Amino acid sequence: MTRFYTTLLAVLLAIASLGPQSVVAQDSPGPLRIEITEGVIEPLPFALPQFIATNSGAEDAAGDITRVIAADLSGTGLFREVPRSAHISTVTSFDSPVQWNDWQAINVQALITGSVTMEGGQLVVRFRLFDVFAQQPLGSGLQFVGSPDSWRRMAHTVADNVYQRITGETGYFDSRVTFVAQDGPKNARLHRLAIMDYDGANVQFLTDSRSLVLAPRFSPDGDRILYTSYESGIPRVYLMDLDTVNRRPLEDDTLTMTFSPRFSPDGQSVVYSAERGGNTDIFLLNLATGDRRRLTDAPSIETGPSFSPDGTQIVFESDRSGSQQLYIMPVSGGEGRRISRNDGRYGTPVWSPRGDLIAFTNQQDGRFHIGVMRTDGSEERLLTSSFLDEGPTWAPNGRVIMFTRETAGANGAPAIYSVDISGRNLQRVSTPGMAADPAWSPLLQ
Amino acid sequence: MKHLAKLTLLVAVLGLSACGGNNFLGGGGMGAGAGGAGAGAAGDPNSVAYFNETVGDRVLFEVDQSTLTDQARATLDDQADWLLRNMEYNVLIEGHADEQGTRDYNLALGARRAAAVEAYLMSRGITDARLSTISYGKERPLAICSEESCYRQNRRAVTVLQAGGAGA
Numbered sequence: 001m002t003r004f005y006t007t008l009l010a011v012l013l014a015i016a017s018l019g020p021q022s023v024v025a026q027d028s029p030g031p032l033r034i035e036i037t038e039g040v041i042e043p044l045p046f047a048l049p050q051f052i053a054t055n056s057g058a059e060d061a062a063g064d065i066t067r068v069i070a071a072d073l074s075g076t077g078l079f080r081e082v083p084r085s086a087h088i089s090t091v092t093s094f095d096s097p098v099q100w101n102d103w104q105a106i107n108v109q110a111l112i113t114g115s116v117t118m119e120g121g122q123l124v125v126r127f128r129l130f131d132v133f134a135q136q137p138l139g140s141g142l143q144f145v146g147s148p149d150s151w152r153r154m155a156h157t158v159a160d161n162v163y164q165r166i167t168g169e170t171g172y173f174d175s176r177v178t179f180v181a182q183d184g185p186k187n188a189r190l191h192r193l194a195i196m197d198y199d200g201a202n203v204q205f206l207t208d209s210r211s212l213v214l215a216p217r218f219s220p221d222g223d224r225i226l227y228t229s230y231e232s233g234i235p236r237v238y239l240m241d242l243d244t245v246n247r248r249p250l251e252d253d254t255l256t257m258t259f260s261p262r263f264s265p266d267g268q269s270v271v272y273s274a275e276r277g278g279n280t281d282i283f284l285l286n287l288a289t290g291d292r293r294r295l296t297d298a299p300s301i302e303t304g305p306s307f308s309p310d311g312t313q314i315v316f317e318s319d320r321s322g323s324q325q326l327y328i329m330p331v332s333g334g335e336g337r338r339i340s341r342n343d344g345r346y347g348t349p350v351w352s353p354r355g356d357l358i359a360f361t362n363q364q365d366g367r368f369h370i371g372v373m374r375t376d377g378s379e380e381r382l383l384t385s386s387f388l389d390e391g392p393t394w395a396p397n398g399r400v401i402m403f404t405r406e407t408a409g410a411n412g413a414p415a416i417y418s419v420d421i422s423g424r425n426l427q428r429v430s431t432p433g434m435a436a437d438p439a440w441s442p443l444l445q
Numbered sequence: 446m447k448h449l450a451k452l453t454l455l456v457a458v459l460g461l462s463a464c465g466g467n468n469f470l471g472g473g474g475m476g477a478g479a480g481g482a483g484a485g486a487a488g489d490p491n492s493v494a495y496f497n498e499t500v501g502d503r504v505l506f507e508v509d510q511s512t513l514t515d516q517a518r519a520t521l522d523d524q525a526d527w528l529l530r531n532m533e534y535n536v537l538i539e540g541h542a543d544e545q546g547t548r549d550y551n552l553a554l555g556a557r558r559a560a561a562v563e564a565y566l567m568s569r570g571i572t573d574a575r576l577s578t579i580s581y582g583k584e585r586p587l588a589i590c591s592e593e594s595c596y597r598q599n600r601r602a603v604t605v606l607q608a609g610g611a612g613a
Contacts, residue, residue, distance in 0.1 A: 185589070186586060186589040187585070187586055187587060187588075187589050189584070212581075212584055214548060214552075214584070215548060215549070233579075234579055235552065235579070235580065257552070257556055257579070257580060259549060259552050260549040260552075273549065273553065275552075275553060275556045275580070277560050277564075278511070278556055278557040278558075278559065278560025278561065278563075278564075278578075279557075279560075280553035280556065280557075301550060301553040301554070301557070303549045303550060303552075303553050304547075304549050304550075317549075317550065319550075323509075324547075324550055345546075347546075347547040347549065347550050348547050348548075348549065361547050363545070363546070363547070366545075387591070388544065390547045390548065391547070391548065406544075408591035409589075409590060409591050410589040410590050410591075412544075412589075412591060437548070
């Protein structure tokens with residue numbers, strides 16, 4: 001997704017030429033490693049001395065980039081920054097030798113050093129990651145080149161690299177979130193589609209507030225979004241190109257309500273709900289041919305469809321049993337098999353990008369929960385609990401979930417929260433005002 | 446960052462034209478109702494105000510249900526009688542849900558409620574051509590507390606009169 005940051009070159013160069021320490025990574029991962037699935041109780045301590053500005057034009061960027069990297073890593077709950085006031089060594093040059101004893105003495109396990117240079121109007125960011133107790137670099141040094149505007153993406157990319165080297169899993173920091181920004185009293189809410197970086201920075205609005213809009217969803221390439229809008233008078237699914245901000249109804253000729261859309265993993269089709277005569281079913285539309293296929297055909301409500309990452313199956317919700325429950329059907333349609341089997345109502349299923357889990361909203365005894373289960377319905381875990389939690393969306397690496405949490409009462413307001421699939425590290429995501437219906441993008445390209 | 450600049454500009458322009466026109470709450474319904482011309486006084490049995498207040502423009506539903514209660518059917522009988530006397534109006538039936546449910550499901554539930562009202566009015570002689578439906582799910586609550594006293598008012602279908610029927 002280069003649409004918003006076309007100037008970012010995102011050049012990754014192994015910097016073998018950077019000096020004596022830029023040794024190639026070891027084959028063995030060494031002791032510096034977090035297994036995310038085991039659920040980390042004690043975050044791994046890291047030190048992140050401010051990146052060295054090698055010329056005067058780079059000073060602000062060096063400070064900003066260092067701050068964002070630290071926020072990314074600390075925000076995962078997997079890492080803990082050892083404050084600079086505790087540092088013994090002062091890093092004055094990117095190429096100066098690491099004083100291992102000084103970092104070991106304050107129990108730093110991972111040391112991240114870097115430099116920022118302004119060269120010909122471009123920012124050049126270099127970084128290295130060290131395993132302090134093994135006294136070795138962890139992976140080779142990397143260099144990124146980009147426009148000064150893209151400094152946040154460069155910081156996120158450094159943090160993604162650190163995350164990946166230590167956890168063995170892809171990061172999720174260089175990503176975006178589209179959501180519905182809200183304003184006004186509860187009985188006259190104004191809605192605008194918006195998009196921001198995963199950490200709440202760079203908020204932009206994609207629509208004005210004249211029309212009620214709901215639940216945007218990213219395309220697999222992150223270049224388009226689907227959402228539901230009342231702008232024609234009835235709720236209909238729209239497709240927006242994020243580069244041009246042009247939008248069009250998904251279908252020209254529908255006279256019925258359409259909603260709850262999601263892309264297929266190849267981006268070629270859209271699965272969504274359409275209502276006629278009070279009955280809601282699931283349909284599949286081929287974007288290239290316009291061919292529309294009905295996937296469910298029952299008098300009950302079938303909605304919330306979400307593809308498996310391999311594109312062969314669709315998880316959805318239905319109240320055919322008398323209450324909302326989750327089902328999986330082949331992409332060709334059909335009745336499907338029920339996978340939810342514990343207490344309460346289940347809705348808004350979303351298949352993990354890793355394929356292993358399905359996130360959902362569970363409603364029981366007047367409370368709402370975000371939960372995950374395996375695709376056969378086993379190993380269900382409720383991760384959150386509140387007056388109203390709903391609408392999970394997966395981080396690109398399938399390890400973190402964002403969702404909407406709305407507070408109760410006349411002054412109740414929605415906000416976006418994130419939680420690990422372990423149920424830990426519940427955090428409110430920074431937004432400029434009320435916000436709902438987050439959808440997490442894939443990692444940017 | 447060319448695209449960012451373009452985007453900001455576009456939204457700014459749209460935002461300008463949206464000013465002043467954002468009142469969702471015109472009349473009893475959320476959409477463009479017939480609250481203006483022909484509204485008349487509530488004492489006039491052919492007025493919109495009479496329909497909204499005396500006949501009753503809405504029916505309420507039980508939790509997660511779209512079945513019409515006896516009281517709802519009585520209200521809809523009166524609505525049908527009024528509509529048969531006042532052929533110049535069409536109606537838009539808005540289905541709503543309370544906030545105790547997920548967004549998509551409540552959209553579908555609101556549509557079910559609107560369709561239940563539509564089907565009943567048709568059974569009472571109102572022609573299909575005069576009737577349309579829309580669902581707002583839980584997006585447009587009327588009462589804003591988070592208790593049953595508010596929820597019961599929000600689980601509703603509202604019959605919004607629209608000028609432009611056969612007699613107009």
